[in-house]
Amino acid sequence: MDEQADAQSPHFDLPANVTCFARKDNAQSSERALYLEQLRNRDLPYQEFRKTADKLFNQIADDMALEFIQDEVILTPIFRAGLSLLPVFMQRIENSRLCSIGVKRNETTAMPEPYLFKVPPGISEQAKFIILEPMIATAGTMCYSLGMLKQQGYNLNKVQIIAIFCALEAVNRLQAEFPEVHVYTEVVDPTLDDKKFIVPGCGDFGDRYFGT
Numbered sequence: 404m405d406e407q408a409d410a411q412s413p414h415f416d417l418p419a420n421v422t423c424f425a426r427k428d429n430a431q432s433s434e435r436a437l438y439l440e441q442l443r444n445r446d447l448p449y450q451e452f453r454k455t456a457d458k459l460f461n462q463i464a465d466d467m468a469l470e471f472i473q474d475e476v477i478l479t480p481i482f483r484a485g486l487s488l489l490p491v492f493m494q495r496i497e498n499s500r501l502c503s504i505g506v507k508r509n510e511t512t513a514m515p516e517p518y519l520f521k522v523p524p525g526i527s528e529q530a531k532f533i534i535l536e537p538m539i540a541t542a543g544t545m546c547y548s549l550g551m552l553k554q555q556g557y558n559l560n561k562v563q564i565i566a567i568f569c570a571l572e573a574v575n576r577l578q579a580e581f582p583e584v585h586v587y588t589e590v591v592d593p594t595l596d597d598k599k600f601i602v603p604g605c606g607d608f609g610d611r612y613f614g615t
Contacts (some may be wrong), residue, residue: 405603415571417591418578424463425590431462439590442567442605453487456537456612459567460491460590463604467565467587468495475530479501481548482518482519484609488535488565502532502553504546508600515547532562537608539566539588540601542573549581559583567608570601586590 417423424435426488438459441447441521476496480489493499505519539542539545545564557607559581565589572595574586594602605611 409425415593416589417571418574418582419471420578420584421569421574421584421586422590423591424466434450435459435462435589441467443603447608447611449611452611453614456487456567457491460488462492462566463567464495465588468492470501471531473497475527476500477526477530477532478525478535479504479532479548480535481506481544484537484612485535485552486521487609487612489538492535492565493532504534504548506547515544517547517551518588520551526557528558528589530561532557534562536564537567537612538601538604539564539569539573539577539586540604541570541593541599542576545573545577546580549584554598561589568601570595570604 425439434566438455442452442459463535474541476499478489478492478496478499479502480486482503500523501523502523503519506515506517509516535544535547536545549559549562553564562584563585566586567590569586569588569591571591571593574588574591574614577584579584592601596602600606609615
């Protein structure tokens with residue numbers, strides 16, 4: 404594997420339901436590792452952060468979209484940061500529809516707080532939900548969102564997650580609580596800090612992408 408890509412993906416075992424793109428050796432490894440390095444730069448202006456993130460999103464969408472092109476697809480961004488991934492996937496999967504989930508993390512307790520859950524009508528049992536969430540730190544928000552889908556009767560075997568940065572703690576929790584849901588992430592980082600942010604991560608993805 405390319406040395407840059409290897410540096411972005413520390414050596415530890417991942418759960419069986421996790422695919423880490425940074426651990427795959429392909430023609431784009433060096434380029435994608437460079438994008439990750441740029442996103443981790445806390446001094447990068449939000450305009451450049453957004454441009455870099457969009458380049459990475461496009462490569463991920465190119466990797467993933469063909470898998471869903473014949474399916475009924477419900478794109479499910481977790482508001483707000485997940486909206487950053489939405490345009491490239493809507494462009495490539497023209498038959499996709501939108502499920503809106505709004506769950507914010509309480510910065511004091513790190514617990515999820517829901518404020519929006521809207522699923523399009525007339526979804527078939529075979530529909531695939533593709534959850535878009537650039538960063539998964541504790542997986543509290545993600546587990547809460549998956550729990551809402553399950554409570555509404557949707558088949559979690561038809562749910563997949565696409566992320567950029569995941570913490571090892573998060574993917575282990577998802578494996579323990581929702582092993583039927585597959586996670587595709589660009590990289591898995593080893594730890595969280597005392598504020599429950601991913602280390603090294605890239606800071607608050609939504610704030611940096613949207614310039615807030």
